[in-house]
Amino acid sequence: MQSQVNRRSARPRPSSAVTLQQVAQDAGVSLATASRVLSDSDRNVTQELQERVLEAAARLRYVSNAPARALVQSTTSIVGLVVHDVNDAYYSAIAAGVMEVARDHKLLVMLAGTFHEPGLQAEYVARLRAQRARAVILAGSGFTGGSPALAQELEAFAAQGGRVTAVAHQGLPVDTIVPGNREGGRAVAEHLAGLGHTEIGVICGPLALVSVQDRLHGFLERAAELGVVVTEHHRVEADFTRDGGRAAAVRLFRRSPGITALFALNDAMALGALAALRDDLGRSVPSDVSVVGFDDLPVACDVTPALTTVRLPLEEIGRRALLLALGDATASPRTLDVPSRLVVRASTTPPPRVTG
Amino acid sequence: MQSQVNRRSARPRPSSAVTLQQVAQDAGVSLATASRVLSDSDRNVTQELQERVLEAAARLRYVSNAPARALVQSTTSIVGLVVHDVNDAYYSAIAAGVMEVARDHKLLVMLAGTFHEPGLQAEYVARLRAQRARAVILAGSGFTGGSPALAQELEAFAAQGGRVTAVAHQGLPVDTIVPGNREGGRAVAEHLAGLGHTEIGVICGPLALVSVQDRLHGFLERAAELGVVVTEHHRVEADFTRDGGRAAAVRLFRRSPGITALFALNDAMALGALAALRDDLGRSVPSDVSVVGFDDLPVACDVTPALTTVRLPLEEIGRRALLLALGDATASPRTLDVPSRLVVRASTTPPPRVTG
DNA sequence: AGCCGCACTGAAAGCGTTTTCCCATTGCGC
DNA sequence: GCGCAATGGGAAAACGCTTTCAGTGCGGCT
Numbered sequence: 001m002q003s004q005v006n007r008r009s010a011r012p013r014p015s016s017a018v019t020l021q022q023v024a025q026d027a028g029v030s031l032a033t034a035s036r037v038l039s040d041s042d043r044n045v046t047q048e049l050q051e052r053v054l055e056a057a058a059r060l061r062y063v064s065n066a067p068a069r070a071l072v073q074s075t076t077s078i079v080g081l082v083v084h085d086v087n088d089a090y091y092s093a094i095a096a097g098v099m100e101v102a103r104d105h106k107l108l109v110m111l112a113g114t115f116h117e118p119g120l121q122a123e124y125v126a127r128l129r130a131q132r133a134r135a136v137i138l139a140g141s142g143f144t145g146g147s148p149a150l151a152q153e154l155e156a157f158a159a160q161g162g163r164v165t166a167v168a169h170q171g172l173p174v175d176t177i178v179p180g181n182r183e184g185g186r187a188v189a190e191h192l193a194g195l196g197h198t199e200i201g202v203i204c205g206p207l208a209l210v211s212v213q214d215r216l217h218g219f220l221e222r223a224a225e226l227g228v229v230v231t232e233h234h235r236v237e238a239d240f241t242r243d244g245g246r247a248a249a250v251r252l253f254r255r256s257p258g259i260t261a262l263f264a265l266n267d268a269m270a271l272g273a274l275a276a277l278r279d280d281l282g283r284s285v286p287s288d289v290s291v292v293g294f295d296d297l298p299v300a301c302d303v304t305p306a307l308t309t310v311r312l313p314l315e316e317i318g319r320r321a322l323l324l325a326l327g328d329a330t331a332s333p334r335t336l337d338v339p340s341r342l343v344v345r346a347s348t349t350p351p352p353r354v355t356g
Numbered sequence: 357m358q359s360q361v362n363r364r365s366a367r368p369r370p371s372s373a374v375t376l377q378q379v380a381q382d383a384g385v386s387l388a389t390a391s392r393v394l395s396d397s398d399r400n401v402t403q404e405l406q407e408r409v410l411e412a413a414a415r416l417r418y419v420s421n422a423p424a425r426a427l428v429q430s431t432t433s434i435v436g437l438v439v440h441d442v443n444d445a446y447y448s449a450i451a452a453g454v455m456e457v458a459r460d461h462k463l464l465v466m467l468a469g470t471f472h473e474p475g476l477q478a479e480y481v482a483r484l485r486a487q488r489a490r491a492v493i494l495a496g497s498g499f500t501g502g503s504p505a506l507a508q509e510l511e512a513f514a515a516q517g518g519r520v521t522a523v524a525h526q527g528l529p530v531d532t533i534v535p536g537n538r539e540g541g542r543a544v545a546e547h548l549a550g551l552g553h554t555e556i557g558v559i560c561g562p563l564a565l566v567s568v569q570d571r572l573h574g575f576l577e578r579a580a581e582l583g584v585v586v587t588e589h590h591r592v593e594a595d596f597t598r599d600g601g602r603a604a605a606v607r608l609f610r611r612s613p614g615i616t617a618l619f620a621l622n623d624a625m626a627l628g629a630l631a632a633l634r635d636d637l638g639r640s641v642p643s644d645v646s647v648v649g650f651d652d653l654p655v656a657c658d659v660t661p662a663l664t665t666v667r668l669p670l671e672e673i674g675r676r677a678l679l680l681a682l683g684d685a686t687a688s689p690r691t692l693d694v695p696s697r698l699v700v701r702a703s704t705t706p707p708p709r710v711t712g
Numbered sequence: 713a714g715c716c717g718c719a720c721t722g723a724a725a726g727c728g729t730t731t732t733c734c735c736a737t738t739g740c741g742c
Numbered sequence: 743g744c745g746c747a748a749t750g751g752g753a754a755a756a757c758g759c760t761t762t763c764a765g766t767g768c769g770g771c772t
Contacts, residue, residue, distance in 0.1 A: 064757050068423070071759070086448060302658075428757050
């Protein structure tokens, strides 16, 4: 009787999970009745049986098998959240908003991090489709030109009834949240030009990102309108991170030492730029150089000087994203604009007078 | 023939998801064969049929129904991650580590946020048990005395084959990661006493948290050994957040203006204290007051002055937590110590000389 | 008193997989 | 050339649940 032994070591264990059958038996009712009591069915069960079932379930610590349930109902209470970098305050904030709505709707959130690998986005959507997730939120900015693989996956996902909300994506046939990136960029241009800056450096994230493009073009557009020209020479591209910002700032100032204001396309880069100006370049902010960021991460008001930046209501974006996905499917695809707002703090002043 | 109409509006849609059956049909093979090709079975299928199946699957954009798969295999590729606050850099960092290992093992991560409600921890474990998650990581510190409800849930979860790793919990019969909270506290005491501080204020998070207790007691213990007594009067409890830290600092200095050093039990609170000292209390750091934090969040080196703090390798903790849960079940429960390390930066100096 | 209809329970079907069991075919050694 | 093991394919069972369908007991009506 040694036939228990099996060639596959990863054999599923006895899996002594309590089943509904056992609860029913314990309560002395049929499987159907137990199910009716424990799943919120619309059928009635007499008070007495109901109590017996509830009691048995509690005693056995029964929780229903979600996969089995999902199988028969062909839907789950799972929503997917796809971000580029889990350890980035931008996504944490969005995630917090998503989690809040998820909690209120008793949904579970599956978090997927692409680690900045573009291809993984489509792969995760496929996996979430396999999970029969109810909705997917693409929080990470899309790539300009879009990704055919991603679009196809989303189509397949939608075809099986899944809902999708994308944040800062382009050309996807899904509900989309459009953060005020362009207007934010414009506001920064206006602010810096208004202060009298004429030689402005811009530290960009990957130009392939939709949000980078929007922020940059909003800025350039408005700057040009106000007579401030920012040549390619004053722009530099780097990773959308603190380190990227730091390196970029060094490069930029080495190339164009006359810059009096710096616009980093997100706060993380601005932080890096601040560090570079302080530690590597020996310039003081704002008296030598003004610095502006984007996002208004919580940290923006903890640095010295406090960072002038563009506030994006990230938690709100997260909330709206999930609510959009949970809302009326027939109205889809919709577009929701979320405005941004310039927050002026201590890191920007008029440019230093040229002495001499 | 109008019987399609149903009283339940939330009727599952036609759900035109592609099934394995359809793939098999399309490929002209049996269900079993299709399954053998697409799930990595140990049975062989001839080259030709294999190709036919693969082709059909690709054409139909088939992805297997994860719930159905989970049902028959009675296991999933889901791991749960339970944190207190998604939008807290401490948890983001741990989450990043977890996600990394999850990606390498092709696991999906379910993120659950308790929003600081102690009861939700047990509830989420129950829901993850219902999902038949393979493992659960309790990243949020436990409560002293433990929670019977949580312990019971974990027991039930373990009974059905689930693995659990807890970070900074006490008395749970599961794999546990013990961050160097106590030694970190000791190191801070040594550092501040070594600098000559004798009147030290401590800003605590909720004393019910295990990590708060550990940090505090390590500190008090070592301080006492070195002849520095920190009375209750110099300690204050508040929310484990920036705002909590700010309010606490104000309260503390109003009460005891002679304090020359401040130990905040995490970086978030230290940031708040820094803000309070600067904006509310008009004291400068470090010349009037030294400040120490705990965790070494990335922001610690971006504030001015850069924050002296205790580094906890949070990503590493996340990685180890998941690896522990994925490792040998028979060795469980194990305990893994993760050391901390004092990082001295600009926010601490010897106390000001008493003039006059 | 007999019948209808109501309210509830229980048996069974079915969800989409994996896996077992059985069968047909092949290749091999004798 | 024949039996036997090995190989690969298909039918069917099983996973745990929800839901339909049939059945049973009961009260109210004529």
